[in-house]
Amino acid sequence: MTTDDSILLRGVRVHNLKGIDLDVPLDKLIVVTGVSGSGKSSLAFDTLYAEGQRRYIESLSSYARQFLERMDKPDADLIDGIPPAIAIQQRGAAKNPRSTVATVTEIFDFLRVLYARIGIVHCLGCGRPVARDTIDGMITELLREAAGTRAWITFARPRDAGLAPLRKDGFTRALVAGDIVDIEAVPKAVRALDVLVDRIALGVDDRERLADSLELGLKKGEGRVVVRTEDGREYRFSEKLECRSCRLPAEDPYPNLFSFNTPHGACPECHGFGDLAVIDEDKVVPDRSKTLDQGAVEPWTKPLSRGMQKELLTEARRRRIPTNVPFRDLRPEHQRFVFDGGDGYYGVKGFFDWLQSKKYKVQVRVLLSRYRTYVACPACAKTRLNPRALSVRVKGLNIGEVVRMTVAEASAFFEGLELEPFQRQVAEKLVQEIRGRLRFLMEVGLDYIALDRMTFTLSGGEAQRISLAAALSASLVGTLFVLDEPSIGLHPRDNHRLVRILRSLKDIGNTVLVVEHDPDIVRAAEHVIDMGPRAG
Template structure:
């Protein structure tokens, strides 16, 4: 391959990469695959993306660089031919509450300009359209009068202004009290003064003369002109008030021309004055202020006033209550409504609970006050803007009867249909056609990545990692960048199998316009779409970091060494369970109606393995997280009728996609609490006792035994101003994190630094006989993480590793019987081989008497479940119903379930594979098809 056609990597040693050499072709769709922890992310993100982004940033001016995040230089001998890079990762979106789907995709920016250009302003008082009159429109209105009608064209003139300029310009007559008089005579009269521009006979005089007279009237009348018609000497006439300004014809109230900033909730011009553009208001949550209504006022029913610093408020409350004869020794719930209102709202000089919180609001510059406020507040939709975030002026502008708030409240599909139906007038087409096309294009990309159910005003921090990644992918497509390296991290996350082909089309479109697309992926549909495959391995951690295969797709299929290729060819397959469990005990959710759930009743069998499936947006996360988990924990009390069978479950544990910690000081040994036992062991050695070293001395997070030069980090960061910061190994401890005398303390021949350098599997062998340590580490081995180093920062772990380390933690620390475990897409980042390990952990939990419920699209997991609950049939408002439920085989027979067709195919492959394996076992043929009988 020519050097100009590829990115040349030589001697890459990032994380666990073993000095690999690789040529990555440009302008291709490339899939990087391999078992979890094999080095895929190290290659794709920490090498390709990091170097592409770093070089691009360093090519900018020093002024521009100070505003951009600086990337570390990858550890490699040579990297050549790399283009500017963009990463689209599975990390959750920004936590900024002002960031929405519409703003991230720039749809909102185009909508703001669109409404400013062709939106119709409506009167804030009467709601009627406020239109500007044109000369052609004025003439058209006047032409409806009978031919020969006499008309007077006039404009209003304030009496306080001098008439001299009018006389100079040739105006000699005025209309006062309905009569035409000389200007000098008009001054002596009272009442409004209208200057006569011309006397016209409609339908007889030339059109140009009427147009000229109207233009003159508008010019001298400050944009307004009045035309009076006279039908005859004894007949009355009509008045036609015209204005080239925006002005309500009914209320005579003027309006301003709309402009883009008027529609921005981030600008004071457009933001709602009540909620300041957030859409929600923070109010005192009365249920949190009085959490236990069985308590009386004397017993401290008002919870914030039971704190030591608020005893004065409690005394004042009791004094006021006694003065007003409000009982202080009866339960709060038994007080009369007006007495309860008085406690909260006060009156007659008493501030009440709300007055107290208003006073705290003025002190919110103090951290402790902000913490206190957050503890007793909740957010409600702003009544002023109805959660649209915009002020009344912005919402008074409409296109086809809808304001911008109503448009962004639509789902992607609804908005797409609205703009497809939108027909512009010829003038509107000239000024807005390109804007409409841009909006349609961006909505089309969102539809293609399977986000038709997402509302445009949805805040980005409420999106799942997969949804946020696909929105960023759609935004990248809309930008039409070329000559760029796009690095994507499992874009199929959260996608139902039926949507994978559309994702492939998007990736191919990105490549076809002149980009290089590198995708870290395990989904077989995405892997099959690759032109070039890089398979990392052969195993994970220190046993990985090598390129097992790199080359075109046809060659990959023939690879004998690649574990991934064996799964793709069907030689390896996750086997079906020997039998499906059943249950006679259930947890029942009644009348679930949160978000898009359609008042459904769901029975979750206990003591078995259940999988919740359905297309994206069908209501899976809402059912499990927002209803079942939050309802069981008492966090949410709405969105469902009741949850029956709570007494059958001792504890509910939610294992979601959130990161463990943002700190590089978090390591597997500390997260699993195994480090506690290790520190105790070292503190009990003879050397430690002689030196007075307590357990805390063997922690790099606290002062005492850690190296104080690097504060236990092992490296020192040198700021290089506008270049990337440089991390240098600490000179004092040589990267070992601890002081020299701490490192001299040994247990069984190893010091604390050497212990942290062990893998989990090695540590289990080294600490054999020390159950207080091994029982916390062994679950990591069970979930396939035995290769991790005890001291490896959790920030370097992949998504799949993070999910499994959480599972291991719960296996160690949760000893409740009859626990309900809830998992949200636990196979993220997992190779099929890792999925098999994860399934064994699930089956172990169930065998111990627990219940496992997972949200999953991975068909290997679905086919392995005892029970399946399929939601749908579609996403958004077209979802939220139970489409099918039962064993995987039963669900696969459903005619209305979208999941059924794909599940049926997966079950068929698994059954075929098992039968083939049985034949091989009988005939002794393995790894090849059975030969034909000899002739």
């Protein structure tokens, strides 16, 4: 073989490899198998991946290299023809509590842009859809509901803004209790004038006049105009994004609004984590058969906190709370007093609040962690996002409800998502990307996993298959992928799906090298490297 179609390895002496010579074909699905200790990982990860990654990093600028981990050069006489390498190993996923299945697969990134482009904003007050009124939309509504009636087009003007500018612009009349009066004759008690723009017969006078009058009313009324009909109906229009019913303003959605990693979108209560750290009362009082005298409040039995125990007993006696009765038998209000305090006494929670200000000390952080637990944030219901982000919906669902779905449920939702013609122009490619990534997750047998599942809760096999699906979604070519037993944790009946994914990765122009023992995967390989029978 030549370096054009294979990786040449000569005299490899990494770990227990004893100077082996090997040609590894490029653009193939290759399986490395063998007994334990034969050197499979030494060949796959410590030689091929290490050298491929090292050479790629060396090709980068010195500025970029300072941010990347440097890898040692494998001990070998010759390694030639090796492409850039990516390792997908059997390791736990990142411990970052902000990392989820949706973020590592970039599904969440596409969702953010999708909701920013086609999401419908809903009012935070009444929950109704919020939209800007257009001139064409106003005319259509008026002619549909009030055609043939006379109407007055007005805009609101604060009296303290002065009447002279109105007269200068040609506005001399106002509408007061259904009567048209001179603006000078409006009672002083009326603080906002309904300035008359036009009297018009809807559907009788020409459409152009109606459009011009509405446009003038919007211009002079700071984006708002009111149309009142002779039968008492009132139509309030606004070119601003606000609720028609309760007039609450809204704002156009943008991608960062849906990111829990930025202040724009993060829930103000949990700061984008989805959970709140609270004191666990069962850990503070683990044995409720103890009395206050016996140290029922466990953290105050420690030497450094005995002063708090003495103060508790003093306060309890002053309020006639029994100190020689088991904690579980105390009246509920007495138990709450121990935890919550009151009337100048800080209680257990006040004590831990004070400790929060001292958590720069290691021993304080250890103490807090001992008595702390995490509960779902009640403000965002674990979606991590603020109310403005959750008020934007696509087909009736907000982004938090979508990422709460399993991969299978989300795939069904997006496969059935039908876009309006104007939505297709801005969102068709986004939906295709989301569908593709969900399809790859289904292919590797992860249809049961929720998109908002935190990555540090995944098993090694699940994390590896998510990385595999993400790599396939990225459409990388000319790359060496090195995988460590991807079939672990996968039901044997799903092995054919895994093989299909590995072949897809190879077919787009990559070399896929898998350390594997599963017979189905070995049989599917185009080239097998059998290590052994002894080490190296």
